[in-house]
Amino acid sequence: MVQQADELPSGKADIDARFTELYKAHLRDVYSYSYYRVGNHHDAEDLTEQTFLQAYRHFERALREANGRPLRPWLIRIAHNLAANFYRDRSRKPESGIEDAGMISDLHTTESLVEGREQLKAILDGVQQLPDDRREALIMRFALGMDNREIARALGRTDGATKVLLHRAIRQLEGMVAEPAAPAADSDGAPR
Amino acid sequence: MSATDFEALLREALAPVEPPADLAVRLEVTLVSLTEAAQEELDTWELSAMRDPRNWVRPAAAAVIGVSAGTALVVLRVRARHRVRKQRSRNAVELVERTFQDAAEEARRIVRRK
Numbered sequence: 001m002v003q004q005a006d007e008l009p010s011g012k013a014d015i016d017a018r019f020t021e022l023y024k025a026h027l028r029d030v031y032s033y034s035y036y037r038v039g040n041h042h043d044a045e046d047l048t049e050q051t052f053l054q055a056y057r058h059f060e061r062a063l064r065e066a067n068g069r070p071l072r073p074w075l076i077r078i079a080h081n082l083a084a085n086f087y088r089d090r091s092r093k094p095e096s097g098i099e100d101a102g103m104i105s106d107l108h109t110t111e112s113l114v115e116g117r118e119q120l121k122a123i124l125d126g127v128q129q130l131p132d133d134r135r136e137a138l139i140m141r142f143a144l145g146m147d148n149r150e151i152a153r154a155l156g157r158t159d160g161a162t163k164v165l166l167h168r169a170i171r172q173l174e175g176m177v178a179e180p181a182a183p184a185a186d187s188d189g190a191p192r
Numbered sequence: 193m194s195a196t197d198f199e200a201l202l203r204e205a206l207a208p209v210e211p212p213a214d215l216a217v218r219l220e221v222t223l224v225s226l227t228e229a230a231q232e233e234l235d236t237w238e239l240s241a242m243r244d245p246r247n248w249v250r251p252a253a254a255a256v257i258g259v260s261a262g263t264a265l266v267v268l269r270v271r272a273r274h275r276v277r278k279q280r281s282r283n284a285v286e287l288v289e290r291t292f293q294d295a296a297e298e299a300r301r302i303v304r305r306k
Contacts (some may be wrong), residue, residue: 010286023223027215027216027219028208028209031215034210035209045212045215049215049218049219049222050289052223061213081286120201120205123202123205123206124205129208138206140202142199142205143207143208143209144208151305170198170202173202174195174198
């Protein structure tokens with residue numbers, strides 16, 4: 001019999017089985033989030049590992065308090081907090097955006113898309129220059145495919161505030177890609 | 193460029209990243225060893241707790257308190273019915289007999305409830 005998501009586990013083995021399900025379902029999400037946050041595979045692996053270890057420690061309580069809601073926002077919130085600590089401990093932010101520029105060519109195999117590749121590179125560079133909350137919202141929406149409600153839960157904001165945040169992030173990024181040489185500014189023209 | 197086009201580009205630029213295969217294996221090994229370590233810790237703790245005489249005090253005290261509380265309850269209940277037994281008894285021997293029967297019955301009742 002398949003266990004319902006909102007059913008609470010009945011014992012240690014059950015909890016471990018449920019955690020394995022969670023881990024298998026969201027390993028790629030946590031890794032993608034970590035990668036776009038820290039900008040390199042080595043730190044992304046560390047961050048992913050730490051996220052799941054932390055999640056495992058508090059999994060039983062999370063299941064109880066989730067009331068059947070998906071646990072992905074909770075996992076991403078753990079990764080978000082760990083990433084914040086990661087930057088604080090090292091007193092730095094990612095220096096040059098995403099390390100693996102070759103990743104883009106893997107995604108776009110058609111030779112005629114050279115211009116498109118440049119555009120994608122410009123977008124990735126722009127994402128790294130956005131304010132933290134806007135960058136994170138974009139990663140959650142476009143890399144992880146999270147909806148507004150999930151993003152709101154992960155960021156600890158209301159649905160409405162999240163919708164506005166995403167809208168402003170996209171507009172700001174669009175402006176940055178259109179005019180890469182111009183200093184970063186808000187969609188309403190106000191400098192950051 | 194329309195907003196939809198830009199969002200499509202954004203989706204393309206931020207494509208999900210597959211974790212390296214060895215990360216999944218490493219993570220599983222870590223989680224399994226964590227679970228096993230926790231279980232071993234628990235087993236060891238239980239065994240060592242049983243061997244350590246300092247840990248015998250609490251169960252022994254609990255047993256003593258349980259027995260004392262039960263005894264006190266029997267005495268109280270038997271005492272409460274003393275007048276009834278005295279009225280029903282024809283002599284002192286019969287009163288003693290009824291008192292013993294009452295006490296035994298009370299004790300059995302308490303044991304059954306536990």
